[in-house]
Amino acid sequence: MITVTLDALDLSALLCSRVCHDVISPVGAIVNGLEVLEDENDAGMRDFAIDLIRKSARQASARLQFARIAFGAAGSVGATIDLADAEGVARGLFGDEKTKLTWSAPRALFPKNKVKLLLNLVIIAVTAIPRGGVIDVAVTGEAEAPVFVLTCKGSHARIPAHVEALMAGTPESGTVDAHGVQPYYAGLVARAAGMQVGFAIDGDTVTIRAEPAAV
Template sequence: MADIVELDGPDLAAMLCSRVCHDLISPVGAIGNGLEVLADPEQAEMAEFAQELINNAAKQARAKLEFARLAFGASSTQGTQIDTREAEKVAQSYMSGEKADLEWNIEPVLLPKNKVKMILNLLLISAGSVPRGGTVTVSLDGAPLGEEGAILKSTGKKTLIPHLVGPLLAGKPEDGRIDAQVIQPYYAGLLARESGLDVTIELVDDVVTIAAVKTK
């Protein structure tokens, strides 16, 4: 069995930064395009459309930044725990720009930072498993603090397991390499292992289930 791939701190940080930048390129570029239209007197008839484009892109960029700060960064939260209400807020804001709806079935509670970050990273994978829209449900496994882990289920018109995600969650990419394009699912698995959890992903009857369960 292949060994888990380990990354040093600088490489992990660089790849996560690349991932965040990749997510922001589209909305920031749209803002730039809208401003160019507003500055061009020959496109005055497009001003209303450009303003709407800027407003929507700015909202999307803010949602992505707030989500990334909590999912990838240290965030502004003090201590070693995060209120799940804060996680729900950034998750709902992020998912408002995605095709899938979010059902957040986690009661307000303080959870360890790494567990919250893991849930948010697994949410990104769940959203990617319903590319044509659907519903992603997030729940804790074991009350009240999710001692046994977390369960995410995706249902929709055409569900799928994103390419190579299973091995990456296990920290064992098929080619043994990790780069910025695949760092996010690898990082999700890393957070799970740091939380004493094993992650599996499966597709059964058009339902994609990601289960982060307590390591036996």
């Protein structure tokens, strides 16, 4: 397999495309709601528009806060991140969604790249149960050598297509696009954090496990 290496400009451009894709939908809904408020006199429709704007603004904010930690700097080089903050932005992603999140982790500061990896694995976990279900996140071990186990249970559970190759940096296509950049980036972060990630499936349950890479 050929290892794909993106230069800094291509990687940043693809990540920007990914973040924009995530927020376009709720921002577009806000615009639609505002247009209804401008043109509609019916009280019921105006209430509907206000509710749409409120929910969409909350969703856009949650996605941006998540992206700030999962993809952004979120602090200076070498900084640590509180796992409680990671939990907060992760829970914000789900809101009224069909997928529920349970979270078991110490209230502690962990190295930034390890927290970024954990949040990127949450994104991958969501795609493992496309029809919804429950994602259980468990963090054990010390901050410098943690173990992350994400258990994803739901109908039609599957290991997301191409995710393992993308995380290894060896996509079958030999290229990385905006759709595949997130797992590719997760693989980069895992290697930077000295972690290895494995996937397993048993019936309607997919398990994602990240642990310190073997020396």
